[in-house]
Amino acid sequence: xxxxxxKPSSPFTRIASAFRCLLLLLIIVMAEPLSAEIVDQVPRIxxxxxxxxxxxxxxxxxxxxRHRLQQATMGKVDLFSEFLDLSRFPEKVHIDRxxxxxxxKYADRRPDVVIALGEEATGFIVKxxxxxxxxxxxxxxxxxxxxxxxxxxxxxxxxxFSEYDIAKTLLMARGLQPEARDLVIIGGxxxxxxxxxxxxxxxxxxxxxxxKTTYVEDLTIxxxxxxxxxxxxxxxxxxxxxxxxxxxxxxxxxxxxxxxxAKASAPVYGPYSTYIGHGAVGxxxxxxxxxxxxxxxLALDAIAGKxxxxxxxxxxxxxxxxxxxxxxxxxxxxPAGTVLSFKxxxxxxxxxxxxxxxxxxxxxxxxxxxxxxxxxxxxxxxEQEARLRLLELVHLNQSATxxxxxxxxxHELNQPLGAIRSNVDALEILLRKEQPxxxxxxxxxxxxxxxxxxxxxxxxxxxxxxxxRSEIDWQExxxxxxxxxxxxxxxxxxxQKSIVVSSSDPTRALPVRADKVHLQQVILNLATNAMDxxxxxxxxxxxxxxxxxxxxxxEVELSISDTGRGIPSxxxxxxxxxxxxxKPTGTGLGLSIARAIIETYGGKxxxxxxxxxxxxxxxxxxxxQHG
Amino acid sequence: xxxxxxxxxxxxxxxxxxxxxxRLLNAHGFATEGYASAEAFLNRATSSEIxxxxxxxxxxxxxxxxxxxxxxxxxxxxxVIFITAVDDxxxxxxxxKAGCVAYLHKPFPAESLIDAIERAMTVSPDD
Numbered sequence: 166x167x168x169x170x171x172k173p174s175s176p177f178t179r180i181a182s183a184f185r186c187l188l189l190l191l192i193i194v195m196a197e198p199l200s201a202e203i204v205d206q207v208p209r210i211x212x213x214x215x216x217x218x219x220x221x222x223x224x225x226x227x228x229x230x231r232h233r234l235q236q237a238t239m240g241k242v243d244l245f246s247e248f249l250d251l252s253r254f255p256e257k258v259h260i261d262r263x264x265x266x267x268x269x270k271y272a273d274r275r276p277d278v279v280i281a282l283g284e285e286a287t288g289f290i291v292k293x294x295x296x297x298x299x300x301x302x303x304x305x306x307x308x309x310x311x312x313x314x315x316x317x318x319x320x321x322x323x324x325x326f327s328e329y330d331i332a333k334t335l336l337m338a339r340g341l342q343p344e345a346r347d348l349v350i351i352g353g354x355x356x357x358x359x360x361x362x363x364x365x366x367x368x369x370x371x372x373x374x375x376x377k378t379t380y381v382e383d384l385t386i387x388x389x390x391x392x393x394x395x396x397x398x399x400x401x402x403x404x405x406x407x408x409x410x411x412x413x414x415x416x417x418x419x420x421x422x423x424x425x426x427a428k429a430s431a432p433v434y435g436p437y438s439t440y441i442g443h444g445a446v447g448x449x450x451x452x453x454x455x456x457x458x459x460x461x462x463l464a465l466d467a468i469a470g471k472x473x474x475x476x477x478x479x480x481x482x483x484x485x486x487x488x489x490x491x492x493x494x495x496x497x498x499x500p501a502g503t504v505l506s507f508k509x510x511x512x513x514x515x516x517x518x519x520x521x522x523x524x525x526x527x528x529x530x531x532x533x534x535x536x537x538x539x540x541x542x543x544x545x546x547x548e549q550e551a552r553l554r555l556l557e558l559v560h561l562n563q564s565a566t567x568x569x570x571x572x573x574x575x576h577e578l579n580q581p582l583g584a585i586r587s588n589v590d591a592l593e594i595l596l597r598k599e600q601p602x603x604x605x606x607x608x609x610x611x612x613x614x615x616x617x618x619x620x621x622x623x624x625x626x627x628x629x630x631x632x633x634r635s636e637i638d639w640q641e642x643x644x645x646x647x648x649x650x651x652x653x654x655x656x657x658x659x660x661q662k663s664i665v666v667s668s669s670d671p672t673r674a675l676p677v678r679a680d681k682v683h684l685q686q687v688i689l690n691l692a693t694n695a696m697d698x699x700x701x702x703x704x705x706x707x708x709x710x711x712x713x714x715x716x717x718x719x720e721v722e723l724s725i726s727d728t729g730r731g732i733p734s735x736x737x738x739x740x741x742x743x744x745x746x747x748k749p750t751g752t753g754l755g756l757s758i759a760r761a762i763i764e765t766y767g768g769k770x771x772x773x774x775x776x777x778x779x780x781x782x783x784x785x786x787x788x789x790q791h792g
Numbered sequence: 793x794x795x796x797x798x799x800x801x802x803x804x805x806x807x808x809x810x811x812x813x814x815r816l817l818n819a820h821g822f823a824t825e826g827y828a829s830a831e832a833f834l835n836r837a838t839s840s841e842i843x844x845x846x847x848x849x850x851x852x853x854x855x856x857x858x859x860x861x862x863x864x865x866x867x868x869x870x871x872v873i874f875i876t877a878v879d880d881x882x883x884x885x886x887x888x889k890a891g892c893v894a895y896l897h898k899p900f901p902a903e904s905l906i907d908a909i910e911r912a913m914t915v916s917p918d919d
Contacts, residue, residue: 572878576850579877580806583898587812590902594819609815616808660852661878 208468209243211276213286216252222453223282229457251285268296278464281305302467306460323475325459329436332368333449338401338434341498347400348376353407361405386410393429400431419443432492438483441506447484560633562758566689567630573657578623581616588613637680641789645671651688668711675721676789679766687762690755691725691782698729726781731774798843799823803833805851830854844912849876871912
């Protein structure tokens with residue numbers, strides 16, 4: 166609001182800001198009775214860390230506290246952090262310098278609340294509060310009420326006490342190890358360590374509890390580890406803190422515990438949550454998270470102007486599931502409400518959603534695969550069926566062609582037979598003579614043999630034409646060869662119809678992969694069509710021309726052109742359709758079968774009209790690659 | 793005239809057939825002249841010596857039937873014996889009706905050809 170008044174104000178902004186003031190006032194009246202002083206500005210909270218930012222305990226407490234403050238104020242809080250580093254710089258000159266520095270640093274931004282983490286930070290701020298934060302509420306945490314007494318804190322300084330109860334840690338240990346007879350308690354040589362040992366001695370039950378208790382102290386870290394490795398079987402080992410060992414080495418207590426627990430021959434317990442994950446089975450402790458939350462609540466109450474008083478942070482049992490497993494301790498032996506860390510959930514517990522997802526996905530995949538397999542099976546069956554049908558159809562087509570050509574085939578066969586007969590009859594006469602012309606007889610015999618061969622060849626070709634296929638007989642062969650054999654079959658028919666058949670001289674072999682009989686059938690279909698076309702059209706010149714060619718070194722082409730009447734241009738695409746025919750006796754299947762065959766072998770077939778008249782049918786097939 | 797071998801023209805496009813028929817006729821004492829086509833026969837140097845023609849029905853180019861018609865149209869009364877490898881009853885009836893000496897289907901026995909030739913020869917071409 167102060168800011169609003171410094172602005173050059175138009176009537177509108179003035180009205181607007183007045184409205185805003187009213188609104189805010191209304192909110193304040195309706196909300197909790199916050200002090201006007203704090204409402205005026207975003208509250209400033211200074212958090213004092215005793216050491217640097219690397220100490221887990223204060224870092225965890227600090228982070229929890231910051232998070233809680235941010236959350237509760239919806240971010241309307243100014244948080245400051247200072248790391249006093251009092252452990253490494255315990256000298257008074259440093260402490261004084263730090264106090265002066267903070268006093269000057271916060272001169273214009275005096276904190277409303279100072280939160281001190283730990284005894285050292287608390288002692289520091291209590292001593293220098295007038296210089297650094299004269300009007301601030303001071304709250305603290307992370308030590309016990311007994312320690313607070315030693316600090317002789319002013320009555321307005323309150324905090325969240327961490328009351329450790331080592332007896333409860335032992336209670337957890339005995340719950341897990343009811344048969345234990347020996348208790349080994351380990352503590353270091355620092356003042357803090359010794360105060361822990363003293364606490365243990367006073368708080369833990371004596372031998373009356375049935376436990377033979379041994380205190381292990383004044384040793385080096387290796388000696389502690391060694392002793393821990395040689396405790397009686399089934400012992401309980403209780404590690405308090407080892408900040409310093411007998412040799413004067415300093416440790417972060419959890420690291421010291423880690424070294425001891427690594428060698429220990431019995432379960433190790435300790436009163437800190439930071440020990441979890443470093444070899445301790447567990448203990449009763451004040452977690453630093455709960456400390457942070459507790460002190461944050463105090464600070465929030467302070468900025469809200471509520472009266473505040475010291476509280477005890479609730480204690481929790483903590484345990485490490487991996488250590489339970491390591492020592493074979495039953496989870497059921499844990500006190501109720503124990504926070505169990507590192508519990509390895511069963512696969513199902515951890516990943517049930519993923520597992521369901523994966524199983525569902527697999528099931529779906531399986532279903533899809535099954536469907537696809539069934540579909541594939543059906544397609545294969547259908548393809549097989551289609552192939553059989555095609556083979557049947559081709560065979561019918563072959564028979565029809567054979568029928569159509571039978572007259573000319575008979576004619577062709579009668580030529581050698583007739584020649585043989587005449588030769589034999591002539592031979593008979595010649596042999597009756599007294600001095601037969603042996604040279605002539607020999608020549609006649611040679612001719613008979615040749616004609617016999619000629620007749621035999623015709624029969625072989627006819628057999629090829631009638632051969633029925635139950636499956637495709639894949640072969641690699643020269644297309645020219647099939648063209649020649651087709652021409653042979655057609656030759657007589659063409660002769661009768663006064664058609665001159667010619668073929669281009671093959672420049673090279675044109676290997677294709679197919680069933681020879683099928684390709685021959687295609688050629689016969691195309692050629693007989695062409696011949697019929699020429700007979701129907703009263704052309705003077707009847708020429709049937711076969712031409713083979715290699716196209717771009719990858720395809721083989723055969724063209725069959727005639728001098729017939731050609732094909733109406735709008736029907737060029739239809740001629741290959743089944744039942745398309747222009748002939749009164751045609752089935753209309755010849756060309757559709759030809760196309761089915763060519764496509765079966767990966768080729769294409771089409772028709773065109775020649776510029777000089779007549780039609781030309783072409784097909785291409787893939788060139789068979791050798792090797 | 794009896795001692796002179798009478799000449800028979802064999803017009804047949806199948807070389808082997810032409811040759812074997814010529815041999816058969818030679819063996820029976822006939823002289824022969826072979827022609828591979830009707831055109832070749834029409835273009836022959838002389839026509840005087842021919843006693844009869846053994847003519848293939850289905851010749852490339854001018855067919856045997858057509859050749860006969862042309863000869864008849866040209867006033868020739870030369871006798872013709874048709875030989876054929878094709879069954880074509882209409883053609884056969886027409887040829888027989890038109891007065892061919894014989895219409896033989898290949899393969900035919902020597903006797904039927906020789907018999908037909910003999911019959912053709914007994915009638916003078918001038919009749």
